[in-house]
Amino acid sequence: EDQVTQSPEALRLQEGESSSLNCSYTVSGLRGLFWYRQDPGKGPEFLFTLYSAGEEKEKERLKATLTKKESFLHITAPKPEDSATYLCAVQGSGNTGKLIFGQGTTLQVKP
């Protein structure tokens, strides 16, 4: 059964304090791994798609990496506006279109 586990559940950082969020996954034939950001009361906002181990993608202060078992979302010098819940999802080869989501990591960045 495809499964996604994110850690930690919650993370508090001071502004400028870099850290990483983890997404461990089990899937039958990875088609893609997706990172989303969700603000309270809103729908998930797409951040990155990763397709194969070794792939990396960057956007502003965020960098996503992928191995055969996990993905990391690195946040460099975060700002208070980076506070949100970050969701990881996978799509397996046997589930066209279906995304399996993790529980998310809620990030709070204090000024």
Added chain:
Amino acid sequence: SAVISQKPSRDICQRGTSLTIQCQVDSQVTMMFWYRQQPGQSLTLIATANQGSEATYESGFVIDKFPISRPNLTFSTLTVSNMSPEDSSIYLCSVEDGRGFADTQYFGPGTRLTVL
């Protein structure tokens, strides 16, 4: 990416009633999806809606409870029938961008449903 809107944005309903949620996309898309996000939880896929065919439901979700329509390539509706307080959730539609091997899904703003 596609621009997705949902109506209503939120509603408060009485148990035993039904609510239809609309999802409108600004471009034609083949696959649309409906997800549920229960309070404090992550997203769970309810069903996949393709134009011109019956919706495909995930385990634990049935057509009588969550009927779906997909009349064209830009629009879909999800009805939550005979509601109970356990149906209180955020309901989200999403679409695939159709350009990749594993197509990225973009989400609407969600419909926050409270059932009393």
